[in-house]
Amino acid sequence: MSAPVTRRAFLVSAGAAGAALTVRLPLVASGTADAAASWDPNPAFTLTPDGIVTVHITKAEMGQGVGTALAQIVAEELEVDWKDVRVDYPTNDPKFGLMLTGGSWSVNWTFDTLSRAGAAARLALIDAAARSWNISAADCVAERGVVRHLPTGRSLRYGEIVARIPITRTFTEDEVKALTLKKPSEYRVVGQWIPRLDIPEKVNGKAKFGMDTFLPNMVYAKVVYPPVREGAKRTAVDDSAAKRVKGYVATVTLPQLVAVVATSYEAAVKARDALKVSWDPGPNANVSTESIFAKFAEAAKDPNAVAWHEQGDAKAGLSGAARRHEASYTTDYVAHMQMEPMNCVVRFADGAYDIYTGSQFQTFAVGTLAATLGVDASKIRIHQHYLGGGFGRRLEPDIMVETALIAREVKRPVKLIRSREEDLKRDFYRSATLQVVRAGLGSDGKIIAWEKTVVASHPGKRWGPDFVDKKTKLDQFALNGADHVYDVPNQIVRAVPVETGIPVGYVRAVAPNYTFFAVETFVDELAKLAGVDPVEYRVSMLAGAPRLARVVKLAAEKAGWGTPLPANTGRGIACVSAQEKKTPTWTASVVQAHVDPNSGKVQIQKVVCAVDCGIVVNPDGARSQIEGSLLFGISNAVKERATVANGNVVQSNFHDYQVLRMDEVPEIEVHVVPSTEYPTGLGEPGTTTIAPALSNAIFAATGARVRQVPLLPERVLAALRARA
Amino acid sequence: MATLLINGKSRTVDVDPGTPLLWVIRERLQLSGTKFGCGVAQCGACTIHLDGQPVRSCQTTVAQAAGKKITTIEGLDANGRHPLQLAWIAEQVPQCGYCQSGQLMSAAALLARNPNPSDQDIVAAMSGNICRCATYPRIKRAIKRAAQQGVRS
Numbered sequence: 001m002s003a004p005v006t007r008r009a010f011l012v013s014a015g016a017a018g019a020a021l022t023v024r025l026p027l028v029a030s031g032t033a034d035a036a037a038s039w040d041p042n043p044a045f046t047l048t049p050d051g052i053v054t055v056h057i058t059k060a061e062m063g064q065g066v067g068t069a070l071a072q073i074v075a076e077e078l079e080v081d082w083k084d085v086r087v088d089y090p091t092n093d094p095k096f097g098l099m100l101t102g103g104s105w106s107v108n109w110t111f112d113t114l115s116r117a118g119a120a121a122r123l124a125l126i127d128a129a130a131r132s133w134n135i136s137a138a139d140c141v142a143e144r145g146v147v148r149h150l151p152t153g154r155s156l157r158y159g160e161i162v163a164r165i166p167i168t169r170t171f172t173e174d175e176v177k178a179l180t181l182k183k184p185s186e187y188r189v190v191g192q193w194i195p196r197l198d199i200p201e202k203v204n205g206k207a208k209f210g211m212d213t214f215l216p217n218m219v220y221a222k223v224v225y226p227p228v229r230e231g232a233k234r235t236a237v238d239d240s241a242a243k244r245v246k247g248y249v250a251t252v253t254l255p256q257l258v259a260v261v262a263t264s265y266e267a268a269v270k271a272r273d274a275l276k277v278s279w280d281p282g283p284n285a286n287v288s289t290e291s292i293f294a295k296f297a298e299a300a301k302d303p304n305a306v307a308w309h310e311q312g313d314a315k316a317g318l319s320g321a322a323r324r325h326e327a328s329y330t331t332d333y334v335a336h337m338q339m340e341p342m343n344c345v346v347r348f349a350d351g352a353y354d355i356y357t358g359s360q361f362q363t364f365a366v367g368t369l370a371a372t373l374g375v376d377a378s379k380i381r382i383h384q385h386y387l388g389g390g391f392g393r394r395l396e397p398d399i400m401v402e403t404a405l406i407a408r409e410v411k412r413p414v415k416l417i418r419s420r421e422e423d424l425k426r427d428f429y430r431s432a433t434l435q436v437v438r439a440g441l442g443s444d445g446k447i448i449a450w451e452k453t454v455v456a457s458h459p460g461k462r463w464g465p466d467f468v469d470k471k472t473k474l475d476q477f478a479l480n481g482a483d484h485v486y487d488v489p490n491q492i493v494r495a496v497p498v499e500t501g502i503p504v505g506y507v508r509a510v511a512p513n514y515t516f517f518a519v520e521t522f523v524d525e526l527a528k529l530a531g532v533d534p535v536e537y538r539v540s541m542l543a544g545a546p547r548l549a550r551v552v553k554l555a556a557e558k559a560g561w562g563t564p565l566p567a568n569t570g571r572g573i574a575c576v577s578a579q580e581k582k583t584p585t586w587t588a589s590v591v592q593a594h595v596d597p598n599s600g601k602v603q604i605q606k607v608v609c610a611v612d613c614g615i616v617v618n619p620d621g622a623r624s625q626i627e628g629s630l631l632f633g634i635s636n637a638v639k640e641r642a643t644v645a646n647g648n649v650v651q652s653n654f655h656d657y658q659v660l661r662m663d664e665v666p667e668i669e670v671h672v673v674p675s676t677e678y679p680t681g682l683g684e685p686g687t688t689t690i691a692p693a694l695s696n697a698i699f700a701a702t703g704a705r706v707r708q709v710p711l712l713p714e715r716v717l718a719a720l721r722a723r724a
Numbered sequence: 725m726a727t728l729l730i731n732g733k734s735r736t737v738d739v740d741p742g743t744p745l746l747w748v749i750r751e752r753l754q755l756s757g758t759k760f761g762c763g764v765a766q767c768g769a770c771t772i773h774l775d776g777q778p779v780r781s782c783q784t785t786v787a788q789a790a791g792k793k794i795t796t797i798e799g800l801d802a803n804g805r806h807p808l809q810l811a812w813i814a815e816q817v818p819q820c821g822y823c824q825s826g827q828l829m830s831a832a833a834l835l836a837r838n839p840n841p842s843d844q845d846i847v848a849a850m851s852g853n854i855c856r857c858a859t860y861p862r863i864k865r866a867i868k869r870a871a872q873q874g875v876r877s
Contacts, residue, residue, distance in 0.1 A: 063819025063857045195816060202821030203812040204804035205757015205797035209822060212756035220751075265747050266740070339761050339769055339822040339856045388759070388822030389856050420762040620816055624862070628819055631858030654766035654854060662860040663851040 039162045041121040043095045044114055045074055051145055051159030053078065054086045059110075060101035060360045061089060061198055062390035063628075064683050065621035068196045069107055070114060072617050076189040077118030077181060080145045080158065087197055089384040092362040094377075099362035102395055102506065103477075104579050104681025107617055111679050119179045120171045127169040129156045184676040190617050198386070210357035210385040213345040215413035219249050221406045222272035223259045223416065225426060228647035230501050231282030234258060241274040251275065252409045256372075259406050265417060284501035284647035289432075292500045292644060293330065296434040296455045300328075305453060305494035306472045309483040317449025317490030321440020325529055329437070329518040331691075331709040333642035333649070334430035334507050337659055340388020341423040342399040345415045346407035352379040353404050358387035358394055364463070365397035372401050373408065391632075392506035396428055421652040428505025429642055429649070431457040431478065435518040439488075445530025446541065447523075449490040454482050454515065457504040458497040473497075477506060481515030481688065485548060485577045485584075486523070486541040501647055508632055509687035512578040517709055520574035520692030524699065534573055534696065535561055547673075548575055551588040551610040554671055559590035559608035565701075569594045569605070572696025578685035585680040586612040586673075589630065589689035593697040595704075600717030602698060604634060604666040609686055611670065614677035625682040626670045633690030635660035641710050726786045730755065731799025741787035746770045748786055749796060757797035757825045761854070768853030771826040772796050778833035797825035800832055808832055811870035819857035827853050831867050840871050 039047045045055045055071040067087040075085050092099055122142050129147035130137035133154060140149050148155045161167065171179075184191070201207040226232035239251040242260050247267030252259045260275055262268040318324060345356040353373065359365050362382045370377040387394050399416065407414040418426065433456040440449040460467035460475025468475050474495050482493045507513075527537035535556045542549040552575045556562075559571060571592045577584035592606040607630050616622045639658050643650045651657035691709045699705050704719035727736050728745075730753065737752050744763075749755050749772070758781060761769030765780040772781045773795035774788075800806045808831050818824045827850070834841055834849040841849070846867050855863070 063821065065819075195813070198821065199813055199816060199818050202818040202824050203809045203828060204800075205755070205825050206804075207821050208756070209759075211750075211760065214751075214754050214756075264739075265751055266743050337856055339759070339767065339820065339854065341760065386822075387820060389820045391856070417760070420764070420767075624816060624819060624859075627861060628858045631860065632856075635858070653764055654762050655764070659854060659856060660858055660860075661851045661854060662863070663847045665858070665860045668861060 039167060041124060042117050044117045047121070047158055047162050049159045049163035051084050051157055052086055053080050053084055054088055056090045057087050058090065058096040058099050059106045060358060060384070060387050060390055060394065062101070062358070062360070062387035062394070064106070064625055065196045065198070065618060066101070066106045067198055068194060069617040069621060070110055071197070072189045072194060073111055073114040074118045076187055077115045078122050079142045082189060082194060084145055091384065092366055092380070092382045100364070101360040101390065102392060103510070104585065104683045104685065106681065107679050108583055108681050115181050116176050116179055119181060120176055124167050124169040125158055125161050128161050128165045128167040132156070132165045184615060190615065191619065193620050194618060196621060207386050209340055209388045210345070211340055211343045211388065211417065213356040213385070213415070215345060215347055218345065218413040218415055219261050219263055219410060220265045220268040221259045221261045221403065221414050221416045222268040223257050223402055224272060224275055224277045225422060226279050228281045228284050229425070229649065230503060231284040231647070233280040233282055234277060235280050236278040238276040241276065242271040245271040245274055250410050252406050254405055254409070256405060257402055261406065261410050261414065281647065287501040287647040288645050289643045292432060292502070293434065295498060295500065296432070299455045299496040299498045300434055300436050300453050302496050305496045306474060307492055308472065308474055308479050308495045309493040310491065312490030314449050314451045314490045314492040318438060318440040318451060321448055322443040323441045323529060324438065325441070325526060326436070326438045327522055327525060327707060329435045329521065329707045331433045331514040331517060333432045333502065333644070334636055334640050335424055335427045335642050335649070335657060336389070336391045336393035336507055337424070337657065338389025338391050338393050341418045341420055342393070342426070343415070343417040344399045344403040345413060346400070346403040347413040348404070348407040348411065351375065352381065353407070355380065355382045355400050355404065356385065357382065357400060358385045358390070359397070359400070360387070360390050360392070360394040361397070364395070365400055368397045369400060369404055373404055391508040392510070393427065395506055398426070420654070424652055424657060425649050427649070428459065428503050430507035430513065431504040433514045435514065437518055437522045439522065439526055441526065441530060445532055447486065447488045447526060450488045451492050452482060452518070453494045453496065454479055455496045455498055456514070457500055457502070459504045459506055461497065462503060478511050479515065480510065480580050481512035481519065481576065481578060483581050484519045485545040485581065487544050488541070502644055502649070509578065509629070509684035512576060512684070512688040513636065513691070514709070516574065516576045516578065516688045517691045517695070520576070521695045521707065524572070524692070524696040525705065538573070538575060545577065545586070547586040547612045548577060548588070551575065551586050551612050551673060554673065555588040555590045555608050555610040558610065558669065558671055559592065559606070561590065565592070568597055568701050570697045570700030570702070572693045572698070572700055574689045574692035574696065576685055576688050578688045579681065583680050585682060585685040587685040587689055589686065589693045591690065591693040591697045593694055593701060595698055595701045595716060597702065597720060600713035600715070600720060602638065602694070602711060602713070602716055604638070604694065606667040606669065607690070608669045609671070609689065610673065611682070611686070612673040612675055613682055614675050614679040616672060617679060619672070622672060622682050623670055626686050627668050629682070629684055629686035630668055630690060631660055631665060633687035634664070634666070636687065637691035637694050637709060637711055639710055641712070726790060728786070728789055728794060729792070730794045731796060739786055741785060743786050744782050745772070745784045745786055745789050745794070746781040749781060755796050755798050759822055759825055761823065767823070768830060769823045769826040771829040771853065773829060773833060776833070776836060778830050797828060800828065806832065807870040807873055808835065808866065811866040811873070814869060815862045815866040817859050817862040817866050819859055823853060823855045827855065827863055831863070834867070835871060835874065839874055841867065
């Protein structure tokens with residue numbers, strides 16, 4: 001369903017379109033006239049008289065351990081004992097600014113802000129204690145939740161200060177910016193191995209996901225979805241049989257949807273099955289994988305394709321090149337397949353909507369819901385829960401909109417749970433893509449010209465005008481990575497957005513999944529053409545990105561690059577500046593794989609990954625994210641493929657849309673480069689290295705070049721046969 | 725009406741005997757640690773024990789469970805301190821956590837019948853449980869850790 005998007009939905013619209021994104025967090029430690037039951041120096045945390053600091057995590061906890069990491073950042077500068085730190089996940093409020101979780105942005109966007117929020121509050125607490133002692137704050141220090149007067153040894157705990165002493169010191173924004181923060185060598189909490197706060201309740205069944213919401217008098221809804229993903233029109237609804245189902249409550253027929261409501265999930269399913277809805281399949285009824293790729297092939301020839309990235313003169317560079325090479329790469333649609341199917345509970349009462357779910361983008365959801373329901377944004381309260389997987393799926397507000405519309409009609413709390421089949425067919429997929437790359441090499445084998453066309457559907461267009469570039473109308477999140485960091489003097493990257501009838505969204509690691517597949521496989525092809533070792537070739541063109549060159553060398557060294565391997569076994573490397581060129585996590589992976597020449601089946605034996613993400617806030621959490629991102633990449637690279645027929649995705653559940661299982665997990669080795677640089681993110685970059693590194697490994701093993709993701713056995717077999 | 729013996733307690737529910745046990749456990753009895761993931765026994769998120777055997781509750785009817793001992797994640801250990809739960813924390817296994825109840829129930833059934841499983845035993849017993857966050861290496865380590873501690877105690 002496409003909901004109208006209001007400007008109100010975006011507090012940082014320029015940011016969403018790609019400019020520098022920051023978190024708007026008022027940082028001034030607000031004064032309280034009297035001592036209080038609790039102290040809220042800023043929206044980031046609350047201090048209570050028991051000395052407990054509750055950090056309000058406005059990022060979605062979807063397994064990346066963000067709550068623990070962000071709380072560590074606050075605790076470091078606030079100087080509190082870790083045992084006194086708690087987290088919560090608050091309901092949306094304008095005071096929290098942009099509530100958006102994605103892009104591996106969370107630590108990168110908040111590290112400085114939360115550090116300063118903690119530091120300002122620490123100084124305000126010291127000031128309060130000093131005033132109560134009638135001494136100079138300069139003689140006091142704060143450590144582990146206690147303010148100490150150094151000359152006398154007098155001390156006050158933070159909790160005592162909050163309970164008894166007015167905290168009056170305030171900071172202007174400029175003063176906050178001017179605060180001196182700790183040096184990395186002084187960190188006591190950041191960089192420490194600290195167990196994640198969300199894990200204990202995730203092993204005993206107590207963690208509450210959106211699905212685990214139960215409200216009094218709650219009923220269950222099922223929506224009848226059209227047979228074609230986009231463009232079908234409802235022509236008739238007959239609920240006479242549905243009404244006879246035991247537990248039936250209501251049929252909801254709205255312009256946006258038709259649904260049945262019943263007293264239990266099973267009854268709602270039965271009533272939905274009994275509901276007769278007729279459809280006009282609309283203009284997309286014949287859309288198929290084949291028709292989409294045919295459309296892409298046409299689009300790639302578009303002479304008016306917009307340049308997204310350009311430097312030098314690619315045309316002249318190509319015509320003057322000693323050697324030229326061209327290749328085309330395709331990737332298929334990928335579904336999110338987060339373990340918790342999309343679901344939501346909504347209670348509509350007194351003109352307001354209480355929404356119980358897990359959201360990655362509350363700010364957008366509030367705007368969309370308010371516009372759709374015709375209420376003020378203050379009437380939308382999203383009660384945040386743990387996310388049973390996000391991966392970008394829970395950026396979308398579709399399930400909230402459907403549930404709210406139904407709840408408004410039935411005047412009882414409504415729970416809407418999509419089945420896995422519905423979840424897969426109503427997904428917003430990673431776009432299928434076609435990328436055509438040409439390059440010209442100088443006589444020394446180096447790349448002197450690079451020309452690339454990226455054909456894909458762009459999610460941003462669907463999200464609204466704030467999500468595409470004002471001038472080019474392109475969505476940078478459909479293109480990031482195509483602007484690689486190799487030293488190539490002449491480059492042009494053109495983009496052709498194509499609508500297909502299959503809606504696309506953001507899936508973990510987003511565009512760099514396919515852009516780096518093309519870039520890193522093509523660079524390997526060029527290395528072969530130049531007769532240079534792939535590691536050496538890359539490093540020779542990374543003078544402008546020394547941190548990337550370093551992880552390339554590190555991964556290669558740790559993987560035993562160049563040492564002999566058995567027959568049909570090879571190593572491939574890929575390196576990326578994901579997720580964005582401006583805030584890259586420098587990542588390189590070496591994949592070692594064996595190819596069965598008879599079946600084309602590929603077995604990944606080992607992945608060695610080297611990462612430089614700057615300061616690491618939580619080392620084990622970082623490792624966990626890198627491991628998971630690499631394995632997600634393997635799943636994408638070897639097996640995940642959504643195909644289209646009759647205007648809809650063909651697959652329906654985990655039997656025909658397969659994801660990685662334990663028996664397919666190779667040995668994973670992760671090396672994180674120690675660093676004091678400003679932190680970037682870790683949830684995604686590793687994912688993007690796998691498909692190209694694997695394609696390159698298959699080439700190293702067999703001489704066969706596979707240019708389609710996923711790298712299915714039949715595709716490997718075809719490449720093996722085409723080799724000669 | 726059906727009477728179910730769940731985590732040592734007798735519970736009576738007014739449902740059709742053909743109802744999947746999953747929906748009764750989760751939505752009627754609100755033991756929400758057992759998760760819905762696929763509905764077709766492909767993902768393992770709804771794994772529970774029926775007389776100690778791991779089963780997919782989405783494919784088990786109320787009628788099939790009658791008279792049998794049902795154990796859910798909430799009943800795996802009275803204090804939530806089953807050796808596997810402790811090992812899961814020690815190895816920092818969960819990411820999003822949604823599949824982990826099912827993973828733990830499958831692992832507990834494995835250790836009950838094979839206290840010292842090999843890597844292959846673990847892979848064979850656990851490959852029916854999907855973790856989209858791919859915490860598999862840590863799951864494997866945690867099972868081994870729990871097995872080792874079980875041997876010691």
